[in-house]
Amino acid sequence: MLGDLLGGFVAITNPETFLYLVTGFVMGLIFGAIPGLTATLAIALLLPFTFAMELTNALVMVMAIFMSGIYAGSVTGITVNIPGAPSGAITTLEGHALMKRGHGAQALSLDAFASSVGGVLGALVLMFVAVPMSEFALMFHTPDKFALVFMAVATVVIVAKGSIWKSLVAVTLGLMISTVGFDNMVAQGRFEFGSANLIEGVQLLPAVIGLFAICELLLQGGSSIHDRPKAPEFKVRHRDFFLNWSKVREIGALTYLKSSIIGVLIGMLPGGGASMASFVAYAEAKRVSKKPEEYGNGSHEGLAAAESANNAMCGGAVVPLLTLGIPGDSVTAIIFGVLLIHGLVPGPDLLISEMATIAPMFAALMMAAVFVFLSVLIFGPYYIRIAQMNRGILYSFIAMIAMVGTYASTFSVFQMWMALFIGVFAYLLRLMSYPLVPMLMGIILGPYLELYLRRALITSNGDFMVFFQSPISIGLYVMTALFIYFLRYRAPKAI
């Protein structure tokens, strides 16, 4: 295994692969820093290109976008008080308070350092936990797999922001969309309305493009140029980004380590995401802090805790995808698609049989985390101008890549219509505050949920007790119940 992991690092030293890594990193920075745009959108736009890319390059680029996109959300948050992504909200709270007190430079460098530490620790956990977890997952039988997918669907509903009922509706709509097309148990089409195009079901590409690219374009259509962050009123110099080591020592290695572990664990949780990771790590850091009064008024400790957890989440989020075949959030759901496009099925067998193919992905995640801090030292002053990018260029680019990309990867105008239809539908849902990630998870997990449900019932002659006979299944249902309790009824309310 170590040989494969080292091989992954060797693979990214290939000039072409390295170029994809850097390009992905820059893409993530741009999309992460601009309020409203996210790393998910950047990866969604990349999806059509992955059809023609080598798998290694595609995975490396996706990982770089993921890591830098999560980090970049905090840059505009600290400087102009508007987080580029929701995950940067806590960092914004502390970072902008520091900025107003004249410690903005420290905030920016500590932010990048914490992101790098969290990102590297998250990647290390991914490297050394994924294979043992895959070996454990090989023991899963069909009812256990059903329990696992059920847990993922239930958790995604619970953790979604806002109304749980709207989240339930969104995930159910996604599950419904997944039933369109060929029935995977009997040779028969369902809900295809006699259309040859619908018999294969709703494909992942138009779903992702519609949900994230077209929907975002339409939402931006409703926003004004005045919603755009203003340029910061101070001048940022290169030396402002140099790290103050005494502050790092003051924060303490334990804060970084504990926050990173929290980030990884929440990343592993279906639907966990960076926002929840930063929130929980921040609440925990505040709970044990010697200076809790500083929290909310510009705490270095709070900033470091939130940002370490944010980026450590990236490594954790990939674990359930690669080991159990369960994507936990929108980014890993798209990585799921990238792997499928290249003929690899995420699940317990993947790492055991294809470790050498997947290893560059781990290496890329770690390298991108290191890049965060290094690149801030070099390009830091320019990062805060990213959010000022011309909207005409940005949105016409997104519109072109989304629609032409869908055509180029499928050679089908029907799939363009499908992406547009899903995009408009998603836009209407967003106008009414329905979350979209549960819907995507429903589309992706639906076929598996149904397959395991029906297969288990067929083998047990319709006996529903088959779902409660194995210790693994029971353990997963207990975990689901605990998640519901702790994430819905005992969620930290520290801020």
Place this chain on the structure above:
Amino acid sequence: MPLILVVLLAIGALGVLLEELHETADHQDAGHFGVRSLVLIGLTVGFVWAFEPLGYWIATVAYTFCVAWLFEQERVGASRAAQTALLIAAGITVMGWLFFVQLFELFLPEGYF
């Protein structure tokens, strides 16, 4: 499975309805509606409809020009936006062709008019 989903959807919809009736619904995260969004939908419908008949070059230049103009006119005014949008459209269309056709060797329609 579809029957279970119908029941789930009904339960979810009932929950949403009760939240609205009790005025406990959270609308903080809602997106903003704008006429420009409707225009963007219309433009995209036109683009998809004309993409194969007109071909990549004409359809994409026209589409990206309109999208860029919609966002640019807010910043620099209608007539000036037409000039910048034309440059943006030309640049993005060429870049798209370089990416899709030259770099990734994918097929794009040339039109049949």
